[in-house]
Amino acid sequence: MRASLIQIGVDQDESVDSRRLRVAGLVREQAGADLVVLPELWTTGAFAFESFTAEAEPLEGPTYEVMAKAASDAGVWLHAGSIPERDPEGPLYNTSLVFSPSGDLAAAYRKIHRFGFDKGEAVLMGAGSELVTLRLPETTIGVATCYDLRFPELFRGLVDAGAETFVIPAGWPERRRAHWTLLAKARAVENQAYVLACGTAGTHAGVPQAGHSIVVDPWGEVLAEAGSDEEILTVDLDPAKPATTREQFPALKDRLLGLETPRR
Numbered sequence: 001m002r003a004s005l006i007q008i009g010v011d012q013d014e015s016v017d018s019r020r021l022r023v024a025g026l027v028r029e030q031a032g033a034d035l036v037v038l039p040e041l042w043t044t045g046a047f048a049f050e051s052f053t054a055e056a057e058p059l060e061g062p063t064y065e066v067m068a069k070a071a072s073d074a075g076v077w078l079h080a081g082s083i084p085e086r087d088p089e090g091p092l093y094n095t096s097l098v099f100s101p102s103g104d105l106a107a108a109y110r111k112i113h114r115f116g117f118d119k120g121e122a123v124l125m126g127a128g129s130e131l132v133t134l135r136l137p138e139t140t141i142g143v144a145t146c147y148d149l150r151f152p153e154l155f156r157g158l159v160d161a162g163a164e165t166f167v168i169p170a171g172w173p174e175r176r177r178a179h180w181t182l183l184a185k186a187r188a189v190e191n192q193a194y195v196l197a198c199g200t201a202g203t204h205a206g207v208p209q210a211g212h213s214i215v216v217d218p219w220g221e222v223l224a225e226a227g228s229d230e231e232i233l234t235v236d237l238d239p240a241k242p243a244t245t246r247e248q249f250p251a252l253k254d255r256l257l258g259l260e261t262p263r264r
């Protein structure tokens, strides 16, 4: 299974419309991959709070249109990162979109843990409440977004729902890059799952981004890691590896807490 993570540079000297078209071109260039992944809030930048309201779009808005077409043109499963979603009946959400190779929306995930404490995303956006997994031909993905990476119980919930591969778009800042790589490895090892974590490059709203998109296998081995600039990581994954790892080292079977029916 071939995955491509597109670590987009998000700089405010490029308009949102131009970036959408440029990114669609990059997705089309990944024809031949099975799964393509984009970062969190790459239209605005995850820290460009002041533009969330102005750039918010309905679920089936301009990013949806352009990315659905790019997925079908490339014939790939596309995790198109997240958009600031305007729900006509409610608040804004930080919503990830996953398209099938025919360009249909296969899943949407509203970020559960909003970042910023009492500022920024945490006050501008509503919290999602539903875990999302999706069966692709070769693996079951579980989706999470950026700050969610700090909440291991979310990932355990995704494992319980069948996830073998976590797909995590992000806009993680350079200042806490050490946490990003540490937590990506931890989520892979503790859940015996692949982690595909795709961040942004560049600087937006004065916040330098970490980049360093990373692919970690179920043993915690880093299969690929980007630098800080715009970059595309392409990796070949063995879809059987989460299952074989869980068989060979069955630590998940020793869980005692947090299960509706304890195993012992």
Ligand SMILES: NC(=O)CCC(=O)C(=O)O
Pocket (backbone or CB within 6 Å): 040, 046, 114, 115, 145, 146, 147, 148, 150, 170, 171, 172, 173, 176, 179
């Ligand atoms: N966009 C985010 O969720 C940022 C998360 C972050 O900066 C952190 O967890 O640290």
